[in-house]
Amino acid sequence: MKFGLMYEIQIPEPHHPGSEQERYNQVLAQVDLADEVGFDYFWTVEHHFLREFSHCSAPEVLYGAISQRTRRIRIGHAVALLPGQYNHPVRVAERAAVLDILSNGRMDLGTGRSTTLIEMDGFEVNPEDTRAQWEEAVRMIPRMWTEETFSHEGQFYTIPPRSVIPKPVQDPHPPMWVACSQPDSFRAAGEMGLGVLCFNLGGYAQMEERVAAYRAAVKNASPVGRFVNDQVAALCLVHVGEDDEEARRVASPEGEWFVNKAEELYQPWEGRNVPSSYQFAVSAVQEERVNKTAEDHIASGAFAMGDPDTVIKVLKKYEEAGVDQILCFMQMGNLAHSRIMDSIKLFARHVMPYFK
Numbered sequence: 001m002k003f004g005l006m007y008e009i010q011i012p013e014p015h016h017p018g019s020e021q022e023r024y025n026q027v028l029a030q031v032d033l034a035d036e037v038g039f040d041y042f043w044t045v046e047h048h049f050l051r052e053f054s055h056c057s058a059p060e061v062l063y064g065a066i067s068q069r070t071r072r073i074r075i076g077h078a079v080a081l082l083p084g085q086y087n088h089p090v091r092v093a094e095r096a097a098v099l100d101i102l103s104n105g106r107m108d109l110g111t112g113r114s115t116t117l118i119e120m121d122g123f124e125v126n127p128e129d130t131r132a133q134w135e136e137a138v139r140m141i142p143r144m145w146t147e148e149t150f151s152h153e154g155q156f157y158t159i160p161p162r163s164v165i166p167k168p169v170q171d172p173h174p175p176m177w178v179a180c181s182q183p184d185s186f187r188a189a190g191e192m193g194l195g196v197l198c199f200n201l202g203g204y205a206q207m208e209e210r211v212a213a214y215r216a217a218v219k220n221a222s223p224v225g226r227f228v229n230d231q232v233a234a235l236c237l238v239h240v241g242e243d244d245e246e247a248r249r250v251a252s253p254e255g256e257w258f259v260n261k262a263e264e265l266y267q268p269w270e271g272r273n274v275p276s277s278y279q280f281a282v283s284a285v286q287e288e289r290v291n292k293t294a295e296d297h298i299a300s301g302a303f304a305m306g307d308p309d310t311v312i313k314v315l316k317k318y319e320e321a322g323v324d325q326i327l328c329f330m331q332m333g334n335l336a337h338s339r340i341m342d343s344i345k346l347f348a349r350h351v352m353p354y355f356k
Contacts, residue, residue, distance in 0.1 A: 004041030006327035008054040035070035037348035043078035067103035079112035089137035093144040100168035112179035117268040142225035172226035182280035193223025195231040203300030204317040211322035233325035244306035252294035254333030308350035
């Protein structure tokens with residue numbers, strides 16, 4: 001398996017002058033260390049208006065800084081939002097290509113369509129249109145990277161013949177991923193040749209069926225790009241300490257804060273018509289996160305918190321389910337920067353070697 005660090009960039013209240021700058025500097029230090037000790041990927045979300053939960057609204061700027069501080073770790077969008085009110089697909093292709101150049105070919109592009117009304121209403125996005133908008137855009141982007149002159153006429157975008165520049169350095173283009181939660185999304189990702197970024201918190205038990213659906217579909221993929229990115233990455237809240245009791249004492253309350261805050265983001269759907277394409281995601285949040293304790297999440301494997309041996313046992317279950325990469329969510333809530341740094345070191349020293 002491969003291992004990535006996954007970030008929302010969380011800043012619980014109370015805030016003070018400099019809170020955001022301090023947290024961003026901590027993230028930079030953490031990715032510097034991750035690059036040094038052997039993590040494979042650095043991923044962040046793109047979120048807007050989600051006070052406390054995520055202060056990562058312009059990830060492409062952060063990626064540019066990281067590209068100049070690191071040498072080996074891959075830098076991934078998890079994900080760039082493709083409804084046009086957030087990001088026009090031409091701008092996504094351009095920014096990704098520049099990042100690929102600056103990082104010497106280390107960028108991965110994950111895409112998605114957004115799930116919270118806080119964000120969609122703020123950008124005047126119609127939830128009924130997001131799936132079709134995403135699909136039209138995701139088919140356009142690899143063509144922009146590989147065609148000297150690109151043009152398109154579709155439902156949402158009409159682009160006359162233009163040179164979309166610059167071009168990425170990876171040949172034929174950077175790997176492409178998509179955010180998935182429901183089984184049908186895994187199948188669709190496989191059919192389109194996209195890698196899966198699974199942000200559910202259902203633990204390893206739910207992954208086996210979904211990975212199997214993905215693998216069956218990807219065998220006969222008609223990729224949106226020039227190649228199939230046959231990979232499944234799954235989110236897991238991870239904290240490695242010297243012993244189980246201490247690791248869980250310091251990290252599990254912050255993990256619970258993350259889960260509860262995430263559940264709050266979906267409350268605006270209450271009383272609103274939920275389009276069919278969002279019903280699974282909204283209900284899954286209720287099933288996976290509402291009225292669940294840290295002990296529940298530890299039992300399911302959604303949380304991997306403990307000494308290295310304990311964390312290895314949890315991650316083995318994901319490996320057995322067919323997961324290719326763990327998205328290690330370590331910067332949760334107000335967990336101290338020093339503890340995150342220690343967790344990164346212990347993970348690299350004791351957990352990674354088991355899976356290499």
